[in-house]
Amino acid sequence: MENHPLGRTEWILFYGLLLGRRAEAEQIFHETSRHYNELKEMASGVKDRPTVMLERKYGGSWAVPSGESYIAVMHADAGADYIFRDHPGARSVHLSFESVYDRAAEADFWFLKYDTRQRLTYSLLKGEYAPYANFRPFAERKVFACNTITSTYYDDITAHPDLVLEDLIAIYHPDILPGHEQCYYFPLDE
Secondary structure, three states: OOOOHHHHHOHHHHHHHHOOOHHHHHHHHHHHHHHHHHHHHHHHOOOOOOEEEEOOEEOOEEEEEOOOOHHHHHHHHOOOEEOOOOOOOOOEEEEOHHHHHHHHOOOOEEEEEEOOOOOOEHHHHHHHOHHHHHOHHHHOOOEEEEEOOOOOHHHHHHHOHHHHHHHHHHHHOOOOOOOOOOOOEEEOEO
C-alpha cells in the first residue's frame, strides 16, 4: 500500500533476500528506479500540465484514487494535474457520478482500465453509461484505456512503474518521448 510507485517496487529487495537472489533484485530495483527518476526529471519542466480524470463508475459510485496514492503520484510525475489530487490519503474515495462530473467535466484527458476480451470503444463506453459522453475528454476523443487482460499492467505497475510512466508521458507530452510505442494505454476506437 505504499503511496509512491518506487516504494512498491522496492519490495523486490525483500523478495530477493528471501529467495537468495539479492544481487539480481538490487540490480532490477536500481535500474527501474534510475529509469523512473530520469523520466520524471524529463517531465518536471513542462509548462503545460494537462488535467486528468481517472477510472469510471461501477454501480452507484465512482472510485477515484486519492491524491496521495501511487497512481496520483505517477500522473504528477508524468507532468499532469490529477483532478482529485486534493483528496487526502492513499486509498480510493467513492463518489457519486455527479460529484465526479462537477469537478472533472472539463478535464483534458481521461484514463481508465478495463478487463474484457472486447476492445473498449467510445460507443461501448457511451452504451455503458450515456452521460459519459458529456465529459470533455470523451467529446474531444482524449480517452485512453488499458485492457488489463491483454497487457501486463498489473505486473508492471509494481515491478516496472517506469514503463507505465513512459506511456503516460508519451500521451501527455509526446514531444518528450518521440516515437514511443504504447504498451498499456491506448486511445479508444470509435
